[in-house]
Amino acid sequence: MSDYERVREVDPAVADALVGERERQNGTLAMIASENHVSEAVMEAQSSELTNKYAEGYPGKRYYGGCEFADDVEELAIERAKELFGAEHVNVQPHSGSSANMAVYFATLEPGDKILSLDLTHGGHLSHGHTANFAGQLYDVEHYEVDAETGRLDYDSLREKAESFDPDMIVSGYSAYPREVEWEEIQAAADAVDALHTADIAHITGLVAAGEHASPVGVADFVTGSTHKTIRAGRGGIIMCDEEFAGDVDSAVFPGAQGGPLMHNIAGKAVGFGEALEPEFEAYAEQVVENAKVLGETLQDHGFSLVSGGTDTHLVLVDLRDSHPDISGGDVEEELEAVGIVLNANTVPDETRSAFDPSGIRAGTPALTTRGFDAEAMETVGDCIAKVIDNVGDEEVYAEVAATVEDLCNEYPLYE
Template sequence: MSLTPVSAAADTLRRQDPELAGVLLGERERQASTLQLIAAENFASPAVLAALGSTLANKYAEGYPGARHHGGCEIVDVAERLAVERAKTLFAAEHANVQAHSGSSAVLAAYAALLRPGDTVLALGLSCGGHLTHGSPANFSGRWFDFVPYGVDAETGRIDHEQVRTLARVHRPKAIVCGSIAYPRHIDYAFFREVADEAGAYLIADAAHPIGLVAGGAAPSPVPYADVVCATTHKVLRGPRGGMLLCGGELAERVDRAVFPFTQGGAQMHTIAAKAVAFGEASTPAFAVYAHQVVANARVLAAGLAAEGLAVTTGGTDTHLITADPAPLGLDGRTARGRLAAAGLVLDCCALPHADARGLRLGTAALTTQGMAEGEMGRLAKVMAGVLRDEVELKRAREEVRELAGAFPPYRD
């Protein structure tokens, strides 16, 4: 899929503030000349970018449609109602809140709606792919709540369901969180619902990564099982950077009040309008094709990396996301990431379960938006492995990356 960017605003900025315009153009060139394999990133459409750069950014709109604390919200109310209705339809949810500024803001609101400081929460441990909001001591979650981590099986790398059940029976948590930033397999939401019911706990699904695949029918939905679903609107969903919450009607008021006025102030109406655009785009047959291609690409890339000698966790992926250990090639994660970055391959490091070293985390959402398919994934696996094995390959790899980036530009002028 090739895209065309919104350029009028850039032209205005170039005339008024050439210094900052240079920064924007520099970032655009970086994105166009390198390959983005960060699992949490994607390329928003021109329509999404247009909404983000619109005059809706000028409007203060504390509150909700029909009940704002500021006048003049008649038009922006329409935008938010569109976003809410489109999200509800797209994900078959009874209620949607689209005001959360980020995925972390959405998780904070879910906790605020369901928990009180000191409550016990069961969540995937950070070393196994849990997010900072799942109990990190540096985060509000670890300071305000008593988190008990569950982990993954040492052999398979998959969530240890028996451990989850045992910990839930022993600790009787107020909530159980299922979701991850570095777990490449589908979550068994039905299992977590069963365990939560047995423990008398709320089930919170942090679906920030797979929610775009859910929208495209390429991953199971947490909505029928979780009390509250927290998600982002970027990543695979390909919308603006932001968050949202989905829940049943019985929790709607609690969730809305947890977002505003408890954790946030005025809604960002330009972002909410851009979310509405993204939800509309994600409801099309073309997006379903895209979502399934994202998964197909990830599976081919994971298999290619494994064939080249990297240790791919869980033996593969069900999603857009891959985690791998470069240690069999003689490198730690940070060194490997730096070497790949020098070749124009941009990705992340992540913690590896049951290991002190860090591995690589990468995804195929952005590459698929650019139009790449299985053939390019096989080629990339070889390029990556070549760079990791021998730095002499760096120059050749950089040229090949530039060639691919030029053949599949994220935006066409």
């Protein structure tokens, strides 16, 4: 691992921050569901000389010279993604999952067209049409919700909503939904109203690639995603679609929504996709899901309520209102970080608090699984989370939990 000596010679303040961040990641438990730890190979690729190269356009059709190796890297990323997901066409240039969504919208919709998507407080995402986001400002957006009693998608209700709203596009795929998605049901709702269907698999890209979650590729018209969450590749986004949409999608990415691609990140995508094609990745993804189940069951054993009653994916969503009605998700996030457990406050269905200080917490297992955490270790983590929430402000308990966290970090080292 780099010790940032060259950075320190030029900019000691930045070097201090970089070293501090490495120490923070090594010494804390990363449980934000959208975070993971990439391999040293991916980090090395992302810090390569490709950071210097402009490569506007696509392989073989660049607007600048000197792109032969940029072409090689992008073609490798594309072909590996096709193999992973079984997609006809892949664009690996989006800078993020949100950028990927923007490009799909730009490729298919006009301002004022209608989008139907899951409400943010029920597990949706900003880029699916929240009023604070470009999607909510450019398009006419209405939302469907999860069932208040079960915490699960109600596909019949979704179809009824589609028939009444008559959207031009339905967006599926979510940032805080712990259950497997039935893509065919959503596609049927889209077909019934002659709408396009975009499946955003940003959170579950790796689970889909490994076969731990059903794939929307070949079902939905467009599949977008992030490449740095459960799949552990270079940070950015991806779009997959049939060949019939390829030209429109590529034009919407460049020059429609972006200029030059971040070729160093695409190199990281290529390396990460290559790692995901190895048999070990399937075992990793399986353990991610198993660890989430164990975490959820442990928290339930301590009396906590989980939205939907459990999980099929990499995350659990805890509704604190039943067990701890006087504690907000923001309070819990802050108290847990004080002992080295980093997760995030999150809204829950039928939220009664502010979105800035909601009633739930979201915890994910991808990063801890990358460190080697197994079911037994996850049970220990669940015990620690419960102990802190049950004893907010008890410094003796905090010290005990912090010591356990330190032991776990030492037992499962990250970057040495």
